[in-house]
Amino acid sequence: QSVLTQPPSASGTPGQRVTISCSGSSSNIGSNTVIWYQQLPGTAPKLLIYGTNQRPSGVPDRFSGSRSGTSASLAISGLQSEDEADYYCAAWDDSLNGPVFGGGTKLTVL
Amino acid sequence: EVRLVESGGGLVQPGGSLRLSCAASGFTFTTYYMNWVRQAPGKGLEWVANIKQDGSEEYYLDSVKGRFTISRDNTQDSLFLQMNSLRAEDTAVYYCARGEDYDDPGDYWGQGTLVTVSS
Numbered sequence: 001q002s003v004l005t006q007p008p009s010a011s012g013t014p015g016q017r018v019t020i021s022c023s024g025s026s027s028n029i030g031s032n033t034v035i036w037y038q039q040l041p042g043t044a045p046k047l048l049i050y051g052t053n054q055r056p057s058g059v060p061d062r063f064s065g066s067r068s069g070t071s072a073s074l075a076i077s078g079l080q081s082e083d084e085a086d087y088y089c090a091a092w093d094d095s096l097n098g099p100v101f102g103g104g105t106k107l108t109v110l
Numbered sequence: 111e112v113r114l115v116e117s118g119g120g121l122v123q124p125g126g127s128l129r130l131s132c133a134a135s136g137f138t139f140t141t142y143y144m145n146w147v148r149q150a151p152g153k154g155l156e157w158v159a160n161i162k163q164d165g166s167e168e169y170y171l172d173s174v175k176g177r178f179t180i181s182r183d184n185t186q187d188s189l190f191l192q193m194n195s196l197r198a199e200d201t202a203v204y205y206c207a208r209g210e211d212y213d214d215p216g217d218y219w220g221q222g223t224l225v226t227v228s229s
Contacts, residue, residue: 002154032213033213035214035215037155043221044205044219044220044221044222045155045205045216045219046219047216047217047218050214050217056217088154088155090155090157090215092212092213096172097169098157098160098169098170098171099145099157099213099214099215100157101154101155101156101157101215102154103154104154104155
């Protein structure tokens with residue numbers, strides 16, 4: 001049972017815009033920045049978004065992050081086949097005194 | 111180029127011990143927190159522990175407190191995880207990850223090392 005809640009799956013067609021949600025509480029998303037990772041099959045997680053809405057260099061601007069209250073979202077526009085992967089959200093939790101993750105969302109490009 | 115290479119995983123019996131290592135290169139090791147994050151087979155990510163730049167502060171997941179110890183050798187740019195009293199539920203791929211600060215689970219990750227706890 002993950003502290004942050006994500007839908008187990010999402011899907012879209014090439015070119016479409018897809019949004020993945022991440023629900024938390026006042027002790028994590030509500031008071032700390034959110035991070036998003038992309039994990040391609042058989043590989044290590046890769047940083048996609050940090051500071052809730054900042055992209056590291058090299059990450060396409062098709063990826064964007066946002067937060068509203070105790071929930072966060074990752075939006076992917078202009079969906080491409082290579083975006084098919086697992087996506088995880090994370091945030092520091094003030095009550096647990098450590099970073100917590102969502103259970104992950106498997107994105108399928110139809 | 112940032113590089114993190116884990117080693118030390120393997121098969122161990124319940125109650126046994128294992129020591130994981132992570133060799134870092136391509137960045138100034140002493141200026142970053144370092145994390146261990148694990149992923150059970152077919153499951154999501156779970157942060158395990160992290161350690162401050164100078165090794166003076168450590169944070170742990172509650173379920174590993176008293177059993178796991180994180181440490182670092184800044185002279186060798188290396189990170190370690192001593193795992194004792196291992197349980198079946200500790201079975202996972204263990205990733206070493208570099209963190210900007212105490213609240214950052216990692217911006218760069220290694221390829222991981224598999225730990226299997228089974229009789």
